[in-house]
Amino acid sequence: MSLPPSEPPIGGELQPRTPVELPPRAPEELPLDRRTQPWIQRFPATFGLIAFTMLVFLAQYFSLQLLRWDPVLEYGVKIREAIAAGEVWRLVTPIFIHVGMWHFFVNMYSLYILGPAVESFFGSARMLAFYMISGVGGVAMSMLLSAHASAGASGAIFGLLGALVAFFFRHRKVFGRGGMVRFRHLLLIALLNLFLGLMPGIDNWGHLGGFISGALVTYYLGPDLEPQFLDTERPRLVDHRSWRDTRRWIILVAVVIVALAMMASYSTLGR
Numbered sequence: 001m002s003l004p005p006s007e008p009p010i011g012g013e014l015q016p017r018t019p020v021e022l023p024p025r026a027p028e029e030l031p032l033d034r035r036t037q038p039w040i041q042r043f044p045a046t047f048g049l050i051a052f053t054m055l056v057f058l059a060q061y062f063s064l065q066l067l068r069w070d071p072v073l074e075y076g077v078k079i080r081e082a083i084a085a086g087e088v089w090r091l092v093t094p095i096f097i098h099v100g101m102w103h104f105f106v107n108m109y110s111l112y113i114l115g116p117a118v119e120s121f122f123g124s125a126r127m128l129a130f131y132m133i134s135g136v137g138g139v140a141m142s143m144l145l146s147a148h149a150s151a152g153a154s155g156a157i158f159g160l161l162g163a164l165v166a167f168f169f170r171h172r173k174v175f176g177r178g179g180m181v182r183f184r185h186l187l188l189i190a191l192l193n194l195f196l197g198l199m200p201g202i203d204n205w206g207h208l209g210g211f212i213s214g215a216l217v218t219y220y221l222g223p224d225l226e227p228q229f230l231d232t233e234r235p236r237l238v239d240h241r242s243w244r245d246t247r248r249w250i251i252l253v254a255v256v257i258v259a260l261a262m263m264a265s266y267s268t269l270g271r
Contacts, residue, residue, distance in 0.1 A: 039116065045124040046115030049131065056096045057104050073097060077151040078206075080143050084265040091143075091261055095135035095152040107153040114160040121167060121223055125167055126243045127160075129250050130222070132213040133257065134159015139263035141209025150203040158207045159214025161190050166218040171225055174237070217253060221246045261267060 040047045060072045076093035085092045098104040119127040133164070138155020140195060169177065170182035197204035223242075227235035 014175060028271050033050060043124070044118045045114045045128040045131075046111065049115065049128070051112055053096050053098075053104075053108060053111075057098055060097070072198030073099070073151065077149045078139050078143060078150050080147060080265055083143060083262070088258065088262065091136050091139050091258055092132070094139050094151040095132070095153050095156050099151060100152070103152060107157060110157045111153065111160075114157060115165070118160050118163055118167075120165070121225075122218075123243050126222070126249070126250070129247070129254070130163055130214055130217055131156045131160060131216055133250070133254050134162065134210040136254065136257050136261070137213025138206040138208075138210030140257060141212075142203050142206035143261060144264045145205045146203060148203070150206055152203070152206070154203070155206040158190070158193070159211035161193075162211035162214030162216075163218040163222065165190060166215040167222060170219055170222070172226060174225055213257070217250070221250055221253070 011255070024094055056072060060070050063070050063072065076090065076097045078094045079087075100109065115127065115131075122130065135153065135156030138158065139150075142150055142155070165183060165186045168179045168186065172179050172183065194204060194207060194211070196202075197207045223240070224240045225237040226240060228238045229235045
C-alpha cells in the first residue's frame with residue numbers, strides 16, 4: 001500500500017479574512033524545531049508498533065531456529081474454537097504475528113507509509129488506539145466469516161487506510177479540492193487492495209473488518225478540524241474533538257468490539 005503523492009490542500013471552499021485565499025495549516029506542519037527531528041521522535045506510535053512487531057517476529061524466528069517450534073504462532077493466531085474456549089488474547093495477538101519474512105516486510109512497510117500520515121493528523125495516542133481497534137475489528141470479522149486460522153497486521157493497517165479515507169471525506173470542505181483528490185486516491189487504493197485480497201491464502205475478511213472499523217471510529221471519534229484565522233497569513237486547524245475528549249468513548253468501543261467478538265465466536269460454533 002502506498003499513499004498518493006503529497007499535494008497541498010486547496011481551500012477553495014473557505015472564505016478567509018485575508019485578500020488571498022490560502023490553505024489551512026495541517027497538524028503535521030510543525031514548528032521548525034519539531035520538523036527537524038528524526039521521524040522516530042516525530043511519530044513514536046508508528047515506530048513503536050514497528051519495533052514491537054519486529055521483536056515478536058524475531059522471537060518467532062529464533063524459536064524456529066532453536067526449538068524447531070513456534071510457540072508464538074501456535075498460541076497467538078486467530079482460531080475460532082480457541083477464542084470461544086476463553087483464549088480472549090487471540091483477538092489481539094494476531095495483529096503482531098506474521099508467517100514468513102515477506103508477510104512481515106510488506107505489512108511493516110505499509111505501516112511505515114500509512115502510520116505517519118495518520119499520526120500527524122490524529123496524534124500518537126489516538127493513532128495507536130485506532131490501530132488496535134481496527135486490528136481487533138479485523139480479527140472479529142475474520143472469526144465470524146472465516147473458519148481458517150489467520151494472523152498478521154493487515155487488518156490494523158487497512159484500518160489506518162480506512163481512517164484516512166474517512167478523515168478526508170469528513171473534512172472535504174476544510175481541505176477543498178486537494179482533500180477530495182486524496183480521498184478518491186485512498187479509496188481507490190483500498191478497493192484495489194481488497195480486490196487483491198481475493199487471492200487464495202489471504203484473509204480478506206480481516207482486511208475488510210479492519211477497514212470498516214478504522215473508517216467508522218474515525219468518522220465518529222476521530223479529529224473534527226475547523227480552520228481558525230489567528231493571524232493575517234494563513235488559518236490554523238483546531239481540533240474540536242481531541243483525544244482527551246474522546247478517549248473514554250474509544251475505550252468503550254474497544255470493550256464492546258471484544259464482547260461482540262466473543263459472542264460471535266459462541267454463535268458461530270453453535271451453528
